[in-house]
Every structure is written in structure tokens, then in C-alpha cells.
Amino acid sequence: MDSICTWGHMGGFWCNQPVRVALAVGGGAALVCAVVGLSTVMRRQAFAGHALADVSGAGGSASYLLGINPLFGFLGMAAAAAGVMEWAQVREARERDLLTGVVLGAGLGLAALLLYLDMTVRNVSGAAITVLFGSMFTIPPSIVPVALIVAAAALGASALIFRPLLVSTLSIDLARAQGARVRTIARIHAMALALAVSLAAMTVGAILSTALLIGPAAAALQVARRPASALALAVLIGLAATWGGIALAYQSYYWTPGRGWPVSFFIVMLIVCAYLLASAVARRRSGSSATAPLSGCQEH
Amino acid sequence: MNAGEAAVALDRVAVTLGERPVLREVSFRLEAEQFCALIGTNGSGKTTLLRAILGFIPVQAGRIDLPAGAIGYVPQKITLDPGLPLRARDVIALGLDGARFGTRLPSKARAVRVQEMLRAVGAEEFAEQRVGTLSGGQQQRVLLAHALVRRPKLLLLDEPLANLDVGSTAEIVALLRRLSHEFGAAVLLSAHDMNPLLPVVDRIVYLANGCAVSGKADEVVRTEVLSRLYGYHVDVLRVHGRVVVIAAGARTESRDALERDPVHTITVP
Amino acid sequence: MFSAFMLHAWIVATLVAVAAGCVGFFVVARRAAFAAHALPLGAFPGAAAASLMGVNEFWGLAGFAVLGVLAIGQLQRAGRREVASALWLASALALGVLLLGLSGRYAQSVYGLLFGDLLGIDTRQMAVVAGFSGLTVALVAWVARPLLLDSLSSELASAAGARAAALEFVFLGILALSTAIAVPVVGALLVFSLMVGPASAARAFTDRPWRSLAVAVGICLATVWSAIALAYVTNWPVGFFVGALSALCYAAGRLRGGTVALAQVA
Numbered sequence: 001m002d003s004i005c006t007w008g009h010m011g012g013f014w015c016n017q018p019v020r021v022a023l024a025v026g027g028g029a030a031l032v033c034a035v036v037g038l039s040t041v042m043r044r045q046a047f048a049g050h051a052l053a054d055v056s057g058a059g060g061s062a063s064y065l066l067g068i069n070p071l072f073g074f075l076g077m078a079a080a081a082a083g084v085m086e087w088a089q090v091r092e093a094r095e096r097d098l099l100t101g102v103v104l105g106a107g108l109g110l111a112a113l114l115l116y117l118d119m120t121v122r123n124v125s126g127a128a129i130t131v132l133f134g135s136m137f138t139i140p141p142s143i144v145p146v147a148l149i150v151a152a153a154a155l156g157a158s159a160l161i162f163r164p165l166l167v168s169t170l171s172i173d174l175a176r177a178q179g180a181r182v183r184t185i186a187r188i189h190a191m192a193l194a195l196a197v198s199l200a201a202m203t204v205g206a207i208l209s210t211a212l213l214i215g216p217a218a219a220a221l222q223v224a225r226r227p228a229s230a231l232a233l234a235v236l237i238g239l240a241a242t243w244g245g246i247a248l249a250y251q252s253y254y255w256t257p258g259r260g261w262p263v264s265f266f267i268v269m270l271i272v273c274a275y276l277l278a279s280a281v282a283r284r285r286s287g288s289s290a291t292a293p294l295s296g297c298q299e300h
Numbered sequence: 301m302n303a304g305e306a307a308v309a310l311d312r313v314a315v316t317l318g319e320r321p322v323l324r325e326v327s328f329r330l331e332a333e334q335f336c337a338l339i340g341t342n343g344s345g346k347t348t349l350l351r352a353i354l355g356f357i358p359v360q361a362g363r364i365d366l367p368a369g370a371i372g373y374v375p376q377k378i379t380l381d382p383g384l385p386l387r388a389r390d391v392i393a394l395g396l397d398g399a400r401f402g403t404r405l406p407s408k409a410r411a412v413r414v415q416e417m418l419r420a421v422g423a424e425e426f427a428e429q430r431v432g433t434l435s436g437g438q439q440q441r442v443l444l445a446h447a448l449v450r451r452p453k454l455l456l457l458d459e460p461l462a463n464l465d466v467g468s469t470a471e472i473v474a475l476l477r478r479l480s481h482e483f484g485a486a487v488l489l490s491a492h493d494m495n496p497l498l499p500v501v502d503r504i505v506y507l508a509n510g511c512a513v514s515g516k517a518d519e520v521v522r523t524e525v526l527s528r529l530y531g532y533h534v535d536v537l538r539v540h541g542r543v544v545v546i547a548a549g550a551r552t553e554s555r556d557a558l559e560r561d562p563v564h565t566i567t568v569p
Numbered sequence: 570m571f572s573a574f575m576l577h578a579w580i581v582a583t584l585v586a587v588a589a590g591c592v593g594f595f596v597v598a599r600r601a602a603f604a605a606h607a608l609p610l611g612a613f614p615g616a617a618a619a620s621l622m623g624v625n626e627f628w629g630l631a632g633f634a635v636l637g638v639l640a641i642g643q644l645q646r647a648g649r650r651e652v653a654s655a656l657w658l659a660s661a662l663a664l665g666v667l668l669l670g671l672s673g674r675y676a677q678s679v680y681g682l683l684f685g686d687l688l689g690i691d692t693r694q695m696a697v698v699a700g701f702s703g704l705t706v707a708l709v710a711w712v713a714r715p716l717l718l719d720s721l722s723s724e725l726a727s728a729a730g731a732r733a734a735a736l737e738f739v740f741l742g743i744l745a746l747s748t749a750i751a752v753p754v755v756g757a758l759l760v761f762s763l764m765v766g767p768a769s770a771a772r773a774f775t776d777r778p779w780r781s782l783a784v785a786v787g788i789c790l791a792t793v794w795s796a797i798a799l800a801y802v803t804n805w806p807v808g809f810f811v812g813a814l815s816a817l818c819y820a821a822g823r824l825r826g827g828t829v830a831l832a833q834v835a
């Protein structure tokens with residue numbers, strides 16, 4: 001590794017300890033989010049994915065109050081919210097968005113209360129900010145083992161339910177006729193989502209968690225024709241955006257001297273660019289395939 | 301499964317949706333390899349009956365016996381999301397093992413089965429296209445293949461011919477007949493237009509006012525029986541050695557009698 | 570509880586509740602909960618941008634609200650609605666973090682923006698909220714019928730001569746302006762909770778659209794008044810009570826409409 005340190009002014013990038021941690025943690029979050037996000041976007045649960053990130057913040061503030069490991073606070077709250085959404089048994093995607101909205105409202109209300117209690121009871125006032133915008137440069141080493149286990153659990157669950165989830169996303173009736181246990185599958189997916197989102201919210205912040213969950217998957221879904229390639233593309237976009245964003249943020253110290261630009265800004269912008277690019281590709285593709293048979297007819 | 305053993309048997313099945321009793325007392329049985337048309341007016345409960353057999357809707361009373369093997373189902377209304385990265389080919393492959401947990405490496409044998417099915421339903425041309433972007437009739441073929449690829453013992457098809465053109469209808473009906481023999485599957489197929497089915501259909505189940513009447517095809521497909529069931533004058537004609545059903549459309553008195561007392565008005569020989 | 574000090578809070582909350590009930594009816598009919606969350610919250614970089622450029626905060630908020638409407642409306646055409654909202658929200662918040670950093674404003678203002686502060690309202694803010702609530706109600710009344718038809722089926726609305734794409738922009742515009750302006754005063758959370766919970770509950774009590782709108786406004790008022798009273802007594806944040814009460818409303822609506830809804834689900 002040390003030999004890289006001599007490569008121009010980017011040399012310092014590779015040798016900077018916080019940067020290495022950020023590359024690892026951000027990359028891990030991007031990977032888990034891309035995998036879980038793909039099924040989330042397909043099932044039209046993007047709002048739930050975002051809401052869980054916001055709501056898990058309430059767990060973060062609760063953990064300050066209770067004095068427990070914040071990761072458990074995030075996880076517990078996200079799992080509880082996901083449990084409520086699944087337990088309320090809403091089948092129609094559009095109705096589910098309303099329920100998500102209600103859970104989000106209640107969860108944010110709870111966050112407001114807990115932050116208030118943090119301030120009055122515990123006298124922690126920075127809690128609000130830490131909870132809303134996690135930072136990948138300030139991850140305490142103590143949570144790394146738990147974070148790894150959570151990431152592995154989310155990935156494992158996603159792999160386990162990959163196929164039946166696809167069918168039940170296509171049509172619940174088809175899946176049931178085939179003997180798939182659709183409710184079990186939906187519950188496992190909800191828990192995988194809660195794990196992935198709370199992990200991401202804890203490590204990279206609620207904003208980035210939404211962007212990493214929805215953006216790469218949505219971009220991949222625009223252009224991929226089969227599930228496997230969508231998965232590969234989503235992971236690729238997520239990782240590229242995250243690492244590219246970290247590199248750009250590192251560079252930005254040279255643009256506005258003394259003050260770097262936030263990493264989350266670059267990552268989100270890269271993801272949005274990837275999405276726009278993918279939409280443009282999809283549009284061009286559908287445009288060209290629509291005109292091909294027509295021009296064929298004119299030749300006759 | 302040898303002939304004579306029921307593939308599916310319904311015994312006095314009653315289903316209520318919301319407050320409304322949609323099926324009151326439905327009994328009939330189908331044997332393996334039998335091809336049965338389910339007919340009835342709009343809202344008579346055909347879809348409800350199929351969904352009750354599948355176990356999607358709880359039954360209030362009665363019992364439903366199902367065959368041991370897989371069940372294939374094609375729903376009446378289905379909107380496939382064009383945003384899903386699933387080609388027609390993938391959907392059919394998911395018919396094989398889509399209900400199983402875990403992932404599996406692609407296998408040659410499965411690919412061959414999927415390819416056979418694509419050819420059988422005439423879907424090779426659009427096999428690589430996303431299902432959500434296919435036309436209504438094309439989607440219906442893919443869903444049919446999805447249901448057939450696992451070699452079901454019972455096929456429940458809810459108006460699978462509704463979106464097909466004339467030529468394809470005959471092809472698909474012939475395909476269903478052939479595969480039903482090959483898999484030993486009973487076919488229960490709801491339809492409004494009986495004509496394409498007449499060459500192959502063994503039995504007919506007619507639903508009205510929550511009750512079912514069933515009979516052998518040649519017993520039910522007669523001018524007097526069909527006219528009584530539908531309550532309209534229906535002609536059954538023989539043209540070039542084929543049977544054709546034509547509805548004249550005038551309401552008859554037997555229709556009113558049917559609505560008053562369905563069980564006793566309908567008695568099929 | 571009704572001292573002069575609290576009077577502004579009561580008035581503003583009432584105004585916001587009426588507007589939120591009217592808009593909320595359409596948020597529920599169009600299932601636009603995510604947009605209702607993303608638009609007001611996504612307007613917050615506007616405040617930071619305004620302070621960076623030294624103009625009135627109001628222009629920044631309005632500017633970003635309009636930008637949000639355009640972005641969501643445009644992104645929706647490319648793909649899924651909820652993806653459009655998510656991408657806009659993430660971009661806006663990321664931009665907000667950048668602008669906050671550049672303008673040197675402390676991120677604490679984000680807290681105020683999310684959760685609001687009903688107690689520090691001055692007369693000028695009250696007038697602004699009153700103006701925009703009135704404007705919102707008027708706009709809703711103006712587009713109510715085509716918007717309702719469009720919510721049922723945009724094909725039906727187009728067949729009847731309405732321009733579906735334009736209606737969507739009008740709806741998002743109403744949503745953005747009515748909420749973004751109120752956000753610095755009462756907080757994004759309060760407005761959002763008031764739009765989703767009461768209006769979804771109202772569906773269970775009547776089958777008629779306009780009556781349902783009226784019920785939604787009524788529930789909003791009841792919710793916000795009880796929330797203020799409870800907050801006054803306990804000294805806890807108002808947002809908590811609004812969120813909790815509107816969740817209760819939703820649950821009550823589900824239980825009441827439950828028999829019908831569950832039969833359809835089964």
C-alpha cells in the first residue's frame with residue numbers, strides 16, 4: 001500500500017486512514033443497499049426504504065437516552081417500523097405508500113420527542129445532527145463487527161428469497177398458485193430492508209442511505225433486461241458512485257481552500273447522473289426499436 | 301393418475317365476498333385429462349370460483365379436493381409492470397422453480413424446457429423482450445407458458461383466450477388439449493365464447509346465481525339447454541360438420557325462472 | 570393556554586390544518602405521500618441558498634419548491650414516481666448540506682426545519698402563512714374536479730379533455746408552495762403528518778368525495794388543536810403529538826373500513 005503514497009497528490013488519498021475506512025464502509029453500505037434496493041424498487045417500496053432511514057434516526061436518539069450502542073437503536077427502530085408496515089397487511093402498492101407516510105410521520109414525531117428528551121434529560125444537543133447526517137469518516141471501530149454481521153444477514157436474506165420474491169413482485173397470484181409463501185417472503189424482505197437501511201443510515205446518514213438504496217437500483221432497472229444483469233449493474237453503479245464521490249470530496253479540499261465539500265453531495269450527484277444516463281439509454285433504445293419495424297414496412 | 305379418479309372435486313362450496321354470497325352451492329368434479337369449460341354471465345362468479353379452488357379466497361362451506369401435483373393458473377386481469385427486468389423467457393423459467401428459496405445456477409435442462417414452452421405457445425419471437433412491454437395477447441401466451449412449464453395436474457385458466465386473435469385461439473386450444481393429455485392434467489377454463497372450445501371440450505360447468513350445473517359437452521351444447529341456461533335464445537348449429545353456438549339475444553321466460561330458483565330450473569340430463 | 574403568547578400558534582396551526590386537509594385529500598387520492606414528504610423537505614436548501622446570496626429566505630424556499638416540482642415531474646416521465654421523489658429528495662438534501670457548509674450556517678437549522686417551532690411565530694410569518702393557506706384552498710377549489718377525475722384514471726381525464734401532464738404539475742405545484750412556505754414556521758413533519766393521516770382516515774367515513782374532503786379538514790383541525798393542547802400541558806414537542814394522533818386517525822380509519830378492505834385483499 002505504501003508505495004501508492006508517492007503517486008502525485010492523490011497519493012495521500014490512499015494512505016489517509018479515515019479515507020481507507022470510508023472507502024471500506026461506504027463500499028459495504030453501497031453493496032448492501034444496491035442488492036436490497038433492487039427488489040425494493042421493483043416492489044415499489046422506495047418510499048418505505050426512505051422512511052425507514054428517517055425513522056431509524058429516532059432509534060439513534062433513543063440510544064443516546066438509554067446509553068446503548070447506537071447501531072442497536074437504529075436497527076431496533078427500523079425493524080419495529082418495518083414490522084408495523086408488514087403487520088398492517090397492505091397488499092396494494094399505492095395504499096402501502098399511505099401507510100408508509102403515516103409510519104414516517106409518527107416515527108419522525110417520536111424522533112422529535114426523543115431529541116427533545118436527549119436535550120433536556122441527557123443534555124446531548126449534537127444528537128440531532130449526528131442522527132440526521134451520519135458521517136462515514138467518524139465511524140467508531142466498536143460497531144464494525146456488528147455492522148459486518150448485519151450486512152451479511154441482509155445479503156443472505158436477499159439471496160435466499162431472490163426467486164420467489166421476483167415471482168411475487170410480478171404477480172402475487174402467480175406466486176401463490178405456484179405455492180410460494182408470499183407473506184413469509186414479504187416479511188423476510190421487509191427485515192432485510194430494515195437491516196440494510198438502518199445500517200446505511202447509521203454509517204453514511206439518512207440522505208445517502210436513500211440515495212444508495214434507490215438510485216443505483218432504479219438506474220439499473222432502466223437498462224437491464226434480466227434480473228442478474230440488473231443486480232450486477234446496480235452494485236457496479238453503487239460502488240462506482242461511492243468511491244468516486246469519496247475521491248472527489250478528497251479533491252475538493254484543493255478547490256475551496258481549507259474547507260472540503262461534503263462527500264454525500266458528490267455521491268448523490270454521481271448517482272443522479274447515472275440515473276439520468278440510464279434513462280437516456282433506455283429512451284434511445286425504445287426509440288430505435290420502435291422505429292425499426294416501421295421503416296421495414298416502408299421498404300415494401 | 302388413472303381415469304375415474306377425480307382431479308378436482310367441489311362439494312357444496314359456498315363463498316361470500318364482503319357481504320355478498322357469490323357462490324352458494326357449487327358442486328362438480330373433474331377427472332384427469334378432462335377439458336372443462338366454465339361459462340356464465342359477467343359477475344356470475346367464474347373468477348371467484350377459480351380463486352376459491354386455488355385457496356386465495358376462504359370458502360364459507362363445503363370442501364374442495366385437489367390433485368397431488370402442481371396447479372397452473374392464468375389470472376383474468378393482470379398488469380405486468382414494464383419496469384421489471386424480466387424477459388418473457390425469465391417469467392417462464394420462474395414458472396419452474398420461482399417458489400423455491402435460494403438461488404440456483406442456470407442449467408441446460410431447464411433452458412431446454414423453457415425453450416420448448418416458448419415454441420409451444422408461439423412466444424419465441426418476443427422471448428427476449430421485457431414482459432411488461434408486450435401486448436395483451438403476447439403477455440397471455442407468456443403467462444400460459446408460465447403455468448404450463450411445471451407440468452401441472454390441474455390447470456385453472458381465467459379467460460385465457462380473451463385477447464387472442466382467431467388463428468392463435470385455435471392453436472392455443474389445440475395446445476392445451478395436447479398438453480392436458482401429455483401431463484394427465486384436468487383443465488378448467490373460463491370463457492365467454494364457447495365456439496373455439498367446442499372441438500375439444502369434454503364437460504361444461506355453467507354458473508348462475510351462485511350455483512353450478514355441469515354436464516357432458518354434447519348434452520349441454522344443445523339449443524334448448526343453452527337457451528334455458530342463458531335465458532336468451534341460443535342456436536346450436538352444425539356447419540361443415542362443426543358445431544357453432546350463436547346467441548340471438550332475446551330474453552326468455554326461463555331466465556326469470558332461473559333467477560327465482562336456479563337449482564330446480566336447471567336440470568341437465 | 571390561550572394567552573396572547575399562544576394565540577399566534579393557534580391561528581397558524583388552524584390555517585395550516587385547513588390547507589393541509591384540502592391538499593391531503595388529493596395526496597391520498599393520488600397516493601402521492603412520498604411527494605408530499607419530499608417537496609417541502611427538499612425546499613430547505615432554498616433557505617441556505619438565500620442566506621448565501623443575501624436575499625429573503627422566502628425566495629429561496631419558493632425557488633427550490635418550484636425546482637422540486639420540475640425535477641419530480643420530469644423524473645417521473647423517465648421512470649417510477651417514487652423513484653423520482655427519492656432522487657429529488659436526496660439531491661436536494663445533499664445540495665443543502667453543501668450550501669450549509671459553504672454558507673457557514675450551522676446544521677441545527679435543519680432541526681428547526683424538520684420539527685418547527687410553533688412558539689416563536691411573529692405577525693409577519695402569520696400573515697405569510699395565512700396568505701398561502703388561502704391561496705392553497707383557492708387553487709384546490711379551482712382544479713378540484715379535473716384533478717379528482719385524473720386521480721381516478723388519467724386516461725379518463727384526458728378523454729374528457731383535461732391535460733393529464735399539466736394536472737400533475739399543477740398538483741405538485743400546489744403541494745410544494747402550500748407546504749414549503751409553512752415549513753420554516755411549523756416544520757416539515759407537522760405539515761406532512763397532517764396531510765396523510767387525517768385524509769386517509771376520512772375515506773372510511775364517507776363514499777362521497779367532497780364530503781370526504783370536509784371530513785379530512787375536520788380531522789386535521791381536531792388533530793392539531795389536541796396536539797397543541799397536549800404539547801402545552803406536557804411541554805413535549807407538538808410534532809410528536811401530531812404524528813402520533815394522525816397515526817391513530819389512520820388506524821381508526823383502517824379499523825372502520827377494515828371489513829371492506831380486508832375482504833378485497835383476501
Ligand SMILES: Nc1ncnc2c1ncn2[C@@H]1O[C@H](COP(=O)(O)OP(=O)(O)OP(=O)(O)O)[C@@H](O)[C@H]1O
Nearest residue numbers: 317318322341342343344345346347348349832833
Ligand atoms: N372483492 C370483492 N368484494 C365484493 N364483491 C366482489 C369482489 N370481487 C368480486 N365481487 C363480486 O362477485 C361477483 C362475481 O365476480 P367474478 O369476478 O367472480 O365474476 P366473473 O364470473 O368472473 O365475471 P366476468 O365474466 O366479468 O369475469 C360479482 O358480482 C362481483 O361484483
Ligand SMILES: [Mg+2]
Nearest residue numbers: 346347348376
Ligand atoms: Mg372473471
